[in-house]
Amino acid sequence: MSAPNTVVITGTSSGIGLATAVAAARAGWRTIATMRNTARADALLQAATEAGAAELIQVKALDVTEPSSVAACLDEVVSEYGRLDAVINNAGAGFVGTVEQDGMDPVRASMEVNYFGVVEVTRAALPHLRATRGRLITVTSVGGVVGQPFNEAYCAAKFAVEGFMESLAPVAATVGVDVTLVEPGAVASEFVASQQLDIPALISAAGPYAPALQAYVDRTQKSFAGAQSPAEAAASVIGALTAEHPPLRVQTSDWARDFVATKLSDLDGAGVQAVTGGWVR
Template structure:
């Protein structure tokens, strides 16, 4: 059988970088895309340390430049003849109380976290349909199943992804195409540092939630963030699984949030969250 091909977005850091290496270690040829090839050093170093540099094909792709996506996917199919796995991973988080977020800031969040994944998926589907096989793995978030204070735009973009992916799974399952959602809790990646965006009203200090926001930020900084290799390994495991589940929750904090939402009366949860984040 010919070599299996995986395509992944956002591989310059974090979960995407590690998942590219794990998939390559598992024997895949990995088309590792990133929006700025000037940031490929970390991936190159990790690939070289793992001895899989020859398994990576690093290409430029910004998932929010929707017009470029069909040509990107056509080129992959032309070069390799097939695609077995698409990992929609690229994403970022914008923070700020819902009251303060400008519509343009919320739109930008959706462009990458939702429409970017949709555009990538629509571009890969004709190939998977022709093959009657393939996995589409969406890196969502526990915030796609559970709202969170000061990240409403992020949670909304991930909730949209959850609904879209669930519907898509129902539509394409009969064609042999598996759509899977990965729901990580908090993992130590650049999403908390270099890639953390703040809404304008938080930055310029005009937010009426200024003080509550500052108290909360201290608590969030103390949150335990785990090694993202756990998420990358789950992604590689899903790729190997012929009949994957719809959802894979990763991390004890994510399991805890889901447990709280399912079992605790919402009013209790409101009190617990307000106290824990010091916004009461």
């Protein structure tokens, strides 16, 4: 029997990353599940064991904000398994706030993790993916297509990722590498909880923006009550991983498709503003 294809996935300690790692292993891929702190691997390993996929999952440390960590991890994978067939950029961090009050530090931090981290992993992976005519998949967000209130830093980074990958895709295709962007909407995962938001404190400190922030929080809490599961979102990632001809973009739900479609058909921006403006009033 031939050896299984090898995929590296970033940000697998929870949420979509965890679900994707388990699903990739169940699909027969040698899955290198990476995270900044491997002490957080218990939930992943338990889920993999319950799914009967633990033997195909290996946990490795990788911090997307540290080039040396990225290079060391990818070099180790290729040394151990002889090839790298796919990379799934999933690691990310959210931020809720607005720039007048929060300043530049959150903007820079969001770009570092959500954009520059993706670029660094991509840069390091491309020589290996060229060798296997492999696949580069990046989990972005509908927030990479539609700007959303109080998500300026996060959406800016995700917009940057979308532009980077859309520009890279035709170039990568000339050397046999497929590029896909996966755009989830609301997903019921630890991603939101991991931001450790003190909502009352945020609103109390929001000054003139407090009524808008309260309206946004109320709307967002309702939307996440009906969010899709990480496993449902991960199914779209695995679809891109295994499709014969993966698309450049795929949304993970009907809601996400409709939301993105609003932007793509909205030449003057009025349609999007009508939607998102309603979230803060």
